[in-house]
Amino acid sequence: MPPLLPSALTETDLPLAELSCARLDGELFPLGGSWCPVDALAGPETRAAAIQPSAPRRAAAERLTAAWIYGLCPEPAQHQFCVDVRARTHKAADDAVQLREVRLAADDTLLLARLRVTTPMRTAVDLTRWGVSTGHRAETPLIAALLERAGAGRPALRGISFSRIAQAQLRDAFDLLGAAPPDDG
Numbered sequence: 001m002p003p004l005l006p007s008a009l010t011e012t013d014l015p016l017a018e019l020s021c022a023r024l025d026g027e028l029f030p031l032g033g034s035w036c037p038v039d040a041l042a043g044p045e046t047r048a049a050a051i052q053p054s055a056p057r058r059a060a061a062e063r064l065t066a067a068w069i070y071g072l073c074p075e076p077a078q079h080q081f082c083v084d085v086r087a088r089t090h091k092a093a094d095d096a097v098q099l100r101e102v103r104l105a106a107d108d109t110l111l112l113a114r115l116r117v118t119t120p121m122r123t124a125v126d127l128t129r130w131g132v133s134t135g136h137r138a139e140t141p142l143i144a145a146l147l148e149r150a151g152a153g154r155p156a157l158r159g160i161s162f163s164r165i166a167q168a169q170l171r172d173a174f175d176l177l178g179a180a181p182p183d184d185g
Contacts, residue, residue, distance in 0.1 A: 007113065008034035008049040032075060033096070044069050049113035051079055056099050058087040060109045060116035064132050066123040069112065072145045076132075082118070098133075102126075120150035124173070128166040137165070143173035 008031065009019060019035045022028040028035040031042060032050030040046050047069045051061065059081035060066075066080075067073045079097050084104040109116040118126065124146035127138035162170065 006049070007040050007046045008032075008036050008052070010034050010053050012053070032079075044071060044117075045113045047071070048115040048117060052113060052115040054079065054097060055115055056081055056083065056097065059083045059099060060104065060118055062100075062102075062118045063123060063126050063130070063138075066118045066120075067127070067142060067146060069117055070120060070123075070146070070149055072149070073142055082126075120146045124150065124170075125160060128169050128173075129160075129162060137169065140169055140172045141176060143169060144176040147173055147179075148177055 006013070009028065010033075011019065014022075019028060023030065023035065027038060029038055029042075030036075032047055033054050034050040036042065036046055036050060048061070051065065051069075055061065060083070061069055061079065062082040063080045064073060064076040068075050077096075081097060081099050082102045082104065083099060085101045107119070108122040109118055111117075124143050127146070128143055131137045
């Protein structure tokens with residue numbers, strides 16, 4: 001039997017006053033800019049559905065937003081999305097959203113609740129290479145948790161350029177997992 005309500009509601013579904021009243025009545029809880037029924041599991045599918053309305057067209061959730069969707073960190077103040085450089089899109093005037101252009105292979109993303117999300121491996125690689133934001137490195141335990149979620153025993157990372165700092169952080173993350181780091185070549 002299908003659910004009566006979608007897993008995430010926005011003001012396009014119901015007026016804000018009704019959503020707020022339902023929250024006060026204990027029927028909904030806020031999540032990622034949307035409202036979810038209290039019986040909805042706040043898992044990856046629900047988190048992806050909650051931010052899908054704010055995602056730019058053709059964009060994939062990345063870095064901290066992807067890690068949040070996987071349940072590995074708190075919700076970021078600014079959701080981070082990326083779009084393939086070959087796709088044409090524009091960023092809406094929304095300070096709660098960051099958008100950057102990257103090269104995305106078909107296997108770099110997966111679909112959760114109609115939202116493309118970078119895979120745990122791609123998310124870990126992006127966080128080691130680019131950090132959580134300009135000048136702020138990701139925490140190594142978060143990288144390790146993403147690698148563990150990806151099931152990374154010894155991934156092939158050939159062809160990906162890493163700075164020395166990113167290589168060291170990736171090695172530290174594999175050390176936390178007790179796994180052998182990948183070949184640097």
